[in-house]
Amino acid sequence: MNLDGMRRISDCVYEIGMKHRKGMRVPARIFGSEELVRGMDDAVFEQIANVCFLPGIQKYALCMPDGHSGYGFPIGGVAAIDPSDGVISPGGIGFDINCGIRLVATGLHIDEVRPHLKSLVNRLFQRVPAGVGGEGMVRLNRSSFDEAMVKGARWAVDHGYGEREDLEMTEDGGCIADADPSRVSARAYERGKNQVGTLGSGNHFLEIQVAKKENIFDTRIAGEFGIVEDGQVFVMIHSGSRGFGHQVATEYLQRFLKMMPKYGLSMPDRELACAPFDSAEGRDYFGAMNCAINIAFLNRQLIMHRVREVFSEIFGQSPARLGMRLIYDVCHNTAKLERHEIDGSFRELLVHRKGATRAFPGDMKGVPGKYSGAGQPVIIGGSMEIGSYVLAGIREAREAFYTTAHGSGRVMSRTQARRLFRGNALRSGLEERGIYIQTASLPGLAEEAGAAYKDIDEVVRATECAGLSKIVAKLLPVGNIKG
Amino acid sequence: MDYTYSFEIIEGITRADIALSIRGQAIESIFFGAAKALLAVMLEDPESAVPVEERAINLERENEELLLFSFLDELIFLKDAENLLLVPRDISVETGANGAALRCVAGADVIDRERHRFNVDVKAVTMHRLEIRRVGELWSALVVLDV
Structure with a gap:
């Protein structure tokens, strides 16, 4: 991207002024180092x-350091x-909707896992449905599905798929309010x-990771999150609401396009079709979208439950004895009602995040009490070659509505x-480096090659430089399942 | 009817997703080509979809662009809801002052993970830069798929 026409606000913040195009209601701010923004x-x-151009937008439209083009909003x-x-x-x-990511700590050391790594990954690949046509872990009739749309991950725990503590460690308790199945x-x-309890495909993954002492950058916060030991093993799960959420979005997108003239609305891209939030159509979508948020929470909870079962089977101990504890589950694709400070006063705002993570400081409502001193855990999923990061929410991110990269x-x-890239060559090369991969699609694997992604070290450095969140630890991949 | 079409993936529109350009001599070729392109995006070998039954898809929308959106959405829906891969056979499109209508007969194959090797799943068809144009005798369309 050419930086001409952009104003540099600080080392890692760039602004596109309102004069850029007639009709812009606010400026846009892009977070990133010069190298990232140019890229x-x-x-x-x-x-x-x-x-x-969106009516009612406050302060700025924001793009996170991992931003790249999508449709409608950019990713980020x-x-x-x-x-x-x-x-x-x-x-x-x-x-x-609510594509998101969760991180599970284990009490296992990589030296205990390494001898079983292939059988562990193979068994996870057998038992966690992945790729197109994978059958879900549970079959729900419409009335059970309605219940699940309202209860989210709570439905799973109520039916024996997880522990109460899992809910506390999930954004919105794994059960967002205002879900309306009638919509x-x-x-x-x-x-x-x-598809309930399926990983999906594309960039969705299930990964076994390891912490290294030299990659724990803030030992106090890492300790509060449960990242405590050199060689400690973790599991990361990235998935969403699957076809259910896709269908909800598709239907309301079309409905909104039809009724925009009624409300005098027009946007430069049809993909940004919108409705007044305070309208029957807006409320209907909000109710349906919250159902999809809950189905995604349920999906990740079921996958995690299956992961626990497989670990238990391979290592011959209960998940509790293996120290398998959910560190946190964050959402990437949502619109949520939150209270934020605008020009000195607190107001309720509808924060749209597309490929971006909420990152609340520890004293904000919604952060588990256990993390009040650390800040909300932020999980940045990286490529299967390079690794992923754990960050923490900080007070300085106020101007970004407490949002960070994803x-x-x-x-x-x-x-x-x-x-x-070729999927086969990539897989064998990674195996030589000690990263064992199973995938439902070798071409799909090639699309997810490490070099297809930005330098994640640079992304998180820019994230911290821009005051969006604090770097805590980097986790390295040792086993990965791609849908 | 001759459904001769061509399609290509267009760079520079989206890094995360897939933008398709489809060309043909008739509007029916655009719809036929879009359905075949959808299969080609998803499957390593689009010819591995071997129909065993027929499905009729009949749709009406306000204009031909929204009709193309609904047509692709229907194919994606059937993939998830009924595990079907749809191969277009006969297509007719009528446009007029009251909107646009599609009549399609498609062959359907049930997804078999042994037989069908997937590149990627397509989650949705988007409205981003969606267009159908006619220049002289040539029709073209641009469609962005969410993957």
Whole structure:
């Protein structure tokens, strides 16, 4: 991206002024080092400028350091909107509603896991449905599905798939309020009913990771999160609401497009179709979207339960004895009502985050008491080659509505990656480096090659430099399942 | 009817997802080509989808662009809801002052993870830069798929 026309606000904050295009209601702010921002594709510039047209947007449209082009909002796009006179837009959330990531600590040392690594990954690959056509872990009839839409991960725990403590360590307790199953079509249920408890494909993954002493950058906070030992093993799970959420978004996108003229709304991209939040259509989507948020929480909870079962089977001990504890579960694609300070006063805002993570400081409502001194854990999923990060929410991120990055962000399109890499060669090369991979799709694996992504070290450095969150630890991959 | 079409993946529109350009001599070729392109994006070998039954897809929308959106959405829906891969056979598209209508007969194959090797799943068709254009005798379309 050419930086001409952008103002550098600080080392890691750039601004596109409102004069950039007629009709922008606020400026756009892009977070990142100069290298990262220059490396963003031009479509990011266009897409984040489009976000500035949304009625009710407050302060700035934001793009996180891992930003890259998508549709509607860029991936990494954020907009905080006044719900009293502003809009809600499915394109600001994405089709994979509540795509998110969770991190599970174990008490196992890599020396205990390494001899069983292949059988562990193979067994996880057998038991966690992944890829297209994978059958879900549970079959729910419509009335059970309605219940699950309201209860989210709580439904899983109520039915024996997990522990009460898991819910406390999940954003929104794994059960967001204002979910309204009556706003969800039969078609969305039909599409989603066979996929509850499936990983999916694309960039979704299940990964076994290890902490190294030299990669624990803040031992106090890491300790509070449960990252305590050199060689400690972790499991990371990245998945979303699957076809159910995709269908909810698809249907409301079309409905909003139809009724926009009624409300005098127009946007520069149809993918940013929106409705006044305080309208029947806006409330309907909010109720349906919250159902999809809950189904995604349920999905990740079921996958984690299956992971615990497999570890238990391989190591011959209960998950509790293996120290398998959920550190935290964060959402990436949501619009949530939150209280934020705007020009000195606190207001309720509808914060759209698409490919971005909420990052609350420890004293904010919603952060588990256990993390009140550390801040909310933020989990940045990286590539299967390089590694992932754990960060913490900080007070300084106020101006960004307490939002941070969610991953490393693509530098290559999927097609470019597939031209350059071969799944088989990638897998065998990684195995030589001690990273064992199972995948439902070798071409899909090639699309997820490490070189197709930004340098995650640089992304998290920029994230900290921009005051969005604090770096805590890096976790390295040793085993990975790709959908 | 001759459904001759061509398609290519367009770079520079989206890094996270897949932008497709489809060309044909008739609007039906665009719909036919879009359905085949969807299969080609998802499957390592699109010819591995071997229909064993037929499905009729009949849709009406306000214009041909929204009709293309709904058509692809229906194919994606059937993949998830009924585990079906749809291969278009006969397509007719009528457009007029009251909107656009599609009549499609498609062959359906049930997803078999042994037989069908997937590149990637397609989650949704998007409205981002969606367009159908006619220049002289040539039709073209741009579609961005969420993967």
